[in-house]
Amino acid sequence: MIKLPTVSLAAIGYEKFLWKNITELLKTGMLIIGIYYCRKIYKKLDDLQKKIDKGEQDKYDFQKKFEYSLDKIKATIDKGEQDKYKIKQEKDNIAQEKDNIALEKELNKEIEQLKKEIERKKAQFKSAWREIPLYADWRKEEFQTVKLTLDAATAHPALFLSEEGRIVTWQEPCQELPSSPERFVSIPCVLGQLYVSSGRYFWEVEVQDAHSWDLGVCRNNVARTGRVTMSPQNGFRVIRLYDGEYWGLTSPETSLTLKEKPCRVGVFLDYEAGDVSFYNMTDESHIYTFSKQAFYGGLRPLFRLWSSDSGPLVIVQVEENTTML
Structure with missing residues (x-):
């Protein structure tokens, strides 16, 4: 308290x-x-x-x-x-x-293989057609057949030309001919009057018993003097009969085997295709074709004899055909 x-x-x-x-x-x-x-x-x-x-x-x-x-x-x-x-x-x-790239590569590879196979089949087909009879006669329908004559201004002095310019023979002694840059001097050749820079042409040459000759085409500006080698590289696409053997004048030369000796040789020239083919018109079989190579400049038919016993070459006057394909 x-x-x-x-x-x-x-x-x-x-x-x-x-x-x-x-x-x-x-x-x-x-x-x-x-x-x-x-x-x-x-x-x-x-x-x-x-x-x-x-x-x-x-x-x-x-x-x-x-x-x-x-x-x-x-x-x-x-x-x-x-x-x-x-x-x-x-x-x-x-x-x-x-995957697409791999597939594309695979497809491209298959396409290339197919292209090669097609080219191979085409070559086989073409080769097969060339081997059968009547092929050369059938091909003539595709080409312009010309009335061919020889050009005297280009003839070697050892060669004699008939008046109508369709026959060439060996002549001895050699003729006295005026000098000309067009004339063959080193090899006994003469050219045809035909000058080809486009199109397809066909002509026939009768060889009969001639046993040494050259036939074909050459560039208009081939060498006429000095050492001349006939080859595609030098402007010549020519076949040869010499000493019983046939040759394609490639580099090196190609030996040719014929089933039958030709009495007439057909020459088929396709300028755009770069193709020169030769046929035995006796049995209408294929002799030889130069591989396709582009032509440069004008081409002329070419004829050659080797010696006095070569025999004549005669241009056959076939009916002229102006059909061009």
Whole structure:
């Protein structure tokens, strides 16, 4: 029980201070103390509430940041998946492109093989047709048949030409002929009047008992003096009969085997195709064809005799055909 300091109060002039008032004052002091402590508690509670509110805000902010981070991670994952899908597509495209390239190479290889096979079949077919009878006669329909004569200005002095210019024979002694840059001097040749720079032409030459001769075509500007070698490289595409043997004057020469000795030789000239073919018109079989090589410049028919016992060469006057294919 609290003892009130009544003496001290009286000493200071509060003699009439009643106990009731003291009690009320005490109550008032307790109330003040209570209010003080309550205010402190309220303040602490308020601080705590603020901390709680701040914690809730931090929690909310953290959750937002977490959700944002999750969204970014998800977006990154999604982008990664998209990139992965694109990379897969690119890999698939590259693989498909490789397959296409491999397939294209394979197809090109097959096409090349087919082309070679077609060329081989064509060559076989062409060779087979050349070997059968009547092929030369059938080919004449494709070519222009010409009334060919010999060009006296080109004749070697040892060669004698008939008046109509269709027969060439060996003559001894040699004739005295005027000098001309067109005349053959080193080899006993004469050219035909025909000058070919395009188209297809055919003529026949009767060889009969002649046993040494050259027949074919040559460029108009071949060498006529000095050492002359008859070969395609030098402008000649010629076949030869010499000492009972037949030759194609290639480089080196090609030996030819004929089933039957020709009495007439047909010459087929296809300028655009680069083709010169020879046929035995006796049995209409193929003798020889020079491999296709482009012609350069004009071409002339060529005739050659070797000696006085060579025998004559006679240009056959066949019916002229102006059909051109």
